[in-house]
Amino acid sequence: MTTPSTVQRIEMVLTEEISVGELTPGVRLDEARLAERFGVSRTPIREALNRLTAQGILVAGEKRGVFVAEYSREELSQIFEAMHEIEAACARIASQRLNLLSRAEIEHAQSECLAAAQSGDRAGYLRANEAFHMAIYKATGNPYMAEIATEFRRRTGPFRAKKFATAQDLIDSAESHRDLIENIFSEDSTTASNGMRSHMTASFVQTLKVN
Amino acid sequence: MTTPSTVQRIEMVLTEEISVGELTPGVRLDEARLAERFGVSRTPIREALNRLTAQGILVAGEKRGVFVAEYSREELSQIFEAMHEIEAACARIASQRLNLLSRAEIEHAQSECLAAAQSGDRAGYLRANEAFHMAIYKATGNPYMAEIATEFRRRTGPFRAKKFATAQDLIDSAESHRDLIENIFSEDSTTASNGMRSHMTASFVQTLKVN
DNA sequence: ACTTTTTGTTTTGTATACAAAATAGTGGCC
DNA sequence: GGCCACTATTTTGTATACAAAACAAAAAGT
Numbered sequence: 001m002t003t004p005s006t007v008q009r010i011e012m013v014l015t016e017e018i019s020v021g022e023l024t025p026g027v028r029l030d031e032a033r034l035a036e037r038f039g040v041s042r043t044p045i046r047e048a049l050n051r052l053t054a055q056g057i058l059v060a061g062e063k064r065g066v067f068v069a070e071y072s073r074e075e076l077s078q079i080f081e082a083m084h085e086i087e088a089a090c091a092r093i094a095s096q097r098l099n100l101l102s103r104a105e106i107e108h109a110q111s112e113c114l115a116a117a118q119s120g121d122r123a124g125y126l127r128a129n130e131a132f133h134m135a136i137y138k139a140t141g142n143p144y145m146a147e148i149a150t151e152f153r154r155r156t157g158p159f160r161a162k163k164f165a166t167a168q169d170l171i172d173s174a175e176s177h178r179d180l181i182e183n184i185f186s187e188d189s190t191t192a193s194n195g196m197r198s199h200m201t202a203s204f205v206q207t208l209k210v211n
Numbered sequence: 212m213t214t215p216s217t218v219q220r221i222e223m224v225l226t227e228e229i230s231v232g233e234l235t236p237g238v239r240l241d242e243a244r245l246a247e248r249f250g251v252s253r254t255p256i257r258e259a260l261n262r263l264t265a266q267g268i269l270v271a272g273e274k275r276g277v278f279v280a281e282y283s284r285e286e287l288s289q290i291f292e293a294m295h296e297i298e299a300a301c302a303r304i305a306s307q308r309l310n311l312l313s314r315a316e317i318e319h320a321q322s323e324c325l326a327a328a329q330s331g332d333r334a335g336y337l338r339a340n341e342a343f344h345m346a347i348y349k350a351t352g353n354p355y356m357a358e359i360a361t362e363f364r365r366r367t368g369p370f371r372a373k374k375f376a377t378a379q380d381l382i383d384s385a386e387s388h389r390d391l392i393e394n395i396f397s398e399d400s401t402t403a404s405n406g407m408r409s410h411m412t413a414s415f416v417q418t419l420k421v422n
Numbered sequence: 423a424c425t426t427t428t429t430g431t432t433t434t435g436t437a438t439a440c441a442a443a444a445t446a447g448t449g450g451c452c
Numbered sequence: 453g454g455c456c457a458c459t460a461t462t463t464t465g466t467a468t469a470c471a472a473a474a475c476a477a478a479a480a481g482t
Contacts, residue, residue, distance in 0.1 A: 005273070006436085032463075041437045046465090050258060054265030062216070063443055063464055082355040085300035093292070144293040148359055217466085243433075252467045257435090274434055274473055 010038055010048040018057055018068055019157040020123075025070030029058065056155045069155065076159060076211060077204075083152040084200045087133070088193040090149050094139035095184050095192035102139035103185065109135040110177050117170035125170045126161060132177060136184065156207075163206040176202060221249055221259040229268055229279055230368040231334075236281030240269065267366045280366065287370060287422060288415075294363040295411045298344075299404040301360050305350035306395050306403035313350035314396065320346040321388050328381035336381045337372055343388060347395065367418075374417040387413060 004012065017023045029049060035042045049066045052058045060066045071079060094102070109132040116124035133153060137146035164170055176199060183195025215223065228234045240260060246253045260277045263269045271277045282290060305313070320343040327335035344364060348357035375381055387410060394406025 030463085042464095043436055043438090047257075047261060047435095050261050051265050054262050065444095065463075078353045079355050081304070081353055082359065085304070085356065086297070086359075089293075089296035089300065093296070142289045142292055144290050145296065148293070148297075241433085253434095254466055254468090258465095276433075276474095 006038075006040060007044045007047045007051070010034075010040075010044060011051055013038075014048065014052060015057065015154065019154060019161070021158055021161055023068050025068050025158055027068045029066045029068070031066075055151055068158075071159070073208070073211065076156075076208070079152065079156060080200070080204045080207070083149075083156060084197060084204070086145070086149050086152060087200050088196045090137055090140050090145055091180075091184050091196035092189045092193040093142060093145060094136050095187050095189050097141045098139060098185065098187060102135070105135045106132070106139060106181060106184070110174075110181060113174045113177060117167075117174040120167040120170065122164055122170065125164065125174070129173065130157075159211050160203065160207050162210040163203075165210070169206075173203075217251060218255045218258045218262070221245075221251075221255060222262055224249075225259065225263060226268065226365060230365060230372070231337075232369055232372055234279050236279050236369055238279045240277045240279070242277075266362055279369075282370070284419070284422065287367075287419070290363070290367060291411070291415045291418070294360075294367060295408060295415070297356070297360050297363060298411050299407045301348055301351050301356055302391075302395050302407035303400045303404040304353060304356060305347050306398050306400050308352045309350060309396065309398060313346070316346045317343070317350060317392060317395070321385075321392060324385040324388060328378075328385040331378040331381065333375055333381065336375065336385070340384065370422050371414065371418050373421040374414075376421070380417075384414075 014023070014029075023029075031042045031045050031049070034045045034049075038045065049058060049060070053060045053066060057069060058066050059069045109128065112128040113125060113132050116128045130153065134146075134150065137149045140146060164173070180195050180199045184192045186192065225234070225240075234240075242253045242256050242260070245256045245260075249256065260269060260271070264271045264277060268280060269277050270280045320339065323339040324336060324343050327339045341364065345357075345361065348360045351357060375384070391406050391410045395403045397403065
């Protein structure tokens with residue numbers, strides 16, 4: 001692993017804090033404060049904020065500062081529609097490229113999800129769930145598909161996270177992975193993408209309830 | 212139309228030069244030289260380069276400068292696969308949301324394509340063709356889908372442009388739009404996405420020949 | 423002649439300084 | 453007391469300065 005540069009480090013920390021929910025949508029990010037906090041000048045801070053803005057995690061107004069992106073229900077619906085399509089495409093491609101390794105990685109990620117869900121570890125489940133979907137992205141063998149899928153995942157992270165309120169929510173989510181895996185492992189592209197579509201739709205229904 | 216800021220202007224100019232082919236893949240972009248050329252300091256240049264890097268149009272090495280992205284055949288194949296999926300998804304959504312306006316806009320863009328093709332105006336056709344696909348993106352009613360589709364279009368621009376060598380190439384391309392429009396206007400999502408898939412596949416076959 | 427080391431130059435990354443714009447705060451006015 | 457204008461302060465955007473790393477070139481050694 002190559003040592004991350006200063007701005008990559010800042011980028012990672014902020015991304016993490018947003019996905020965890022420490023920085024909530026609508027919050028303003030003050031360059032000067034961040035500079036002081038990270039012990040650097042404003043220059044690398046601005047660079048990191050720029051990159052995060054390009055990823056859609058932050059939004060920037062004209063001479064008006066940078067904010068954690070917040071979306072209306074309408075916008076959220078559009079983002080989820082796009083994510084829905086991309087996830088379905090990933091499932092489709094993955095189903096056609098499965099091999100022993102990718103199957104094992106998906107299964108492994110799923111077992112981590114179940115473990116976290118059963119022990120009621122919310123933060124652990126969030127991580128495991130992301131890893132599960134990442135395993136599917138990786139199974140596509142296509143880093144470009146994986147990249148955009150990951151980007152949407154990050155953008156919607158703060159909103160999706162809210163839907164895991166009770167321990168039962170975690171278990172329900174983990175169990176719904178079971179069908180999805182079966183559909184993808186069928187190696188039939190239509191079955192796989194439809195499986196993902198219904199998984200994503202269910203996820204969005206839950207998400208809309210809490211946003 | 213809001214007046215573009217300095218860095219937006221730089222971004223637009225560079226994007227244009229890359230898509231036109233004035234700046235070819237692999238070329239290094241010198242910050243100092245660009246600063247001098249645009250009559251600004253290195254700071255806004257760096258910001259623009261950063262944004263373009265985030266969009267995948269440029270690639271940046273560690274302390275090694277910024278280059279116009281160049282892709283191997285393998286990478287090109289992966290990018291086109293992703294683009295293929297996204298375009299198909301756009302066609303799918305657009306077919307479900309068509310209205311009088313979006314139909315008209317798509318037809319209008321197509322007539323511009325035909326006009327440019329018939330008069331052998333290569334540069335004009337490139338623009339018109341982009342506008343045609345943009346009209347489909349717009350017809351999705353989903354700015355997020357449109358955004359990623361546009362991004363892929365920009366990334367692949369320099370490679371796709373090469374395939375239009377003769378006047379006949381333009382005419383062939385414009386005529387192949389005809390079927391695509393019919394498929395999308397059928398308002399059947401499967402027909403629409405399959406139509407786009409075959410259009411994109413044909414496009415990629417031609418692209419691979421010249422890359 | 424070829425490799426390797428050393429030196430000099432270019433170029434990136436970061437810090438600091440400054441100008442212009444936006445926001446907040448104060449005082450005057452109705 | 454509430455509203456508007458004006459000033460002060462903060463904050464963004466850009467320019468400049470400097471340190472460190474990469475690159476190129478020349479010199480020394482084998």
